[in-house]
Amino acid sequence: MDSIATNPDQPRRDFDKAELTALTESIERYGLLEPIGVKPLPNGLYQLAYGERRLRAVRALSQPTVTAVVLDADAPADEIALVENLLRSDLSPFETADGFARIMETRGWSQGDISKHFGIAKSEVSRTLKILDLPARIREEYLQVQVPMKVLRDIAGLKDDTAQTAAWERAKRTYAGAQFEPGEGTKAPKTKARRSSEDPAEIAHSTLPKRIARSVLTTRDALVSLRTEPTGKPLADTDRTMLREMRDAIDALLVDEPIG
Secondary structure (H helix, E strand, O other): OOOEEOOOOOOOOOOOHHHHHHHHHHHHHHOOOOOEEEEEOOOOOEEEEEOHHHHHHHHHOOOOOOOEEEOOOOOOHHHHHHHHHHHHOOOOHHHHHHHHHHHHHHHOOOHHHHHHHHOOOHHHHHHHHHHHHOOHHHHHHHOOOOOOHHHHHHHHOOOOHHHHHHHHHHHHHHOOOOEOOOOOOOOOOEOOOOOHHHOOHHHHOOOOOHHHHHHHHHHHHHHHHHHHOOOOOOOOHHHHHHHHHHHHHHHHHHHOOOOO
16 A cells, blocks of 8 residues: 555546445455556655545555555556546536646647547537636635536626626526526526436436436446447557456446345
């Protein structure tokens, strides 16, 4: 455990204490079902590539060792960490935008490069990056008022700070379902109360925590989409590693039922 250094390019900056506690209790009960990923460093230590929450949970249990997949030394840890978190839907809008911006700066990539590499529409990349230009106050308050990504993108598309701040104030009051149309300016947003009954049937009947169930459903849909609409590119070694780990984790969960 002491030989693993944290990943300075970890895109996720905020870790929910309740979720981390739940993960720690799960690992204590069932063990670590999904290994972390590390890459060797020249000094003989290892740098975390992905799985920081799992590593934190194992450390909280004071376990002397942790199961890990050792990646090639030249594996792009920043890309791997970002992809894993995007697949899990673990990142906040600002963390996603920060991750894109960091890779663009360090690699000299364009928005088009990000779009092609991560399989995300270029317009979506552009609108996501635009939220980094929002007033600092909005980013600070987002930690307490987590509105949907769409709302942040549309606020960022407004003409100036005054309009953005006014829209943000409305969003804070109606964040449980506020929907802004592009270019709305200072008009009142369309709102719709969000109820748990609006979740898909798979989530409504799931015994998993809602947030986890939604992530599982999102990942499933993404994988189905990859099969029905292939990218035309062969899977990279890191892709195969991540998919195998996901498969192993799913198999382990199904074997270890019940999981609650």
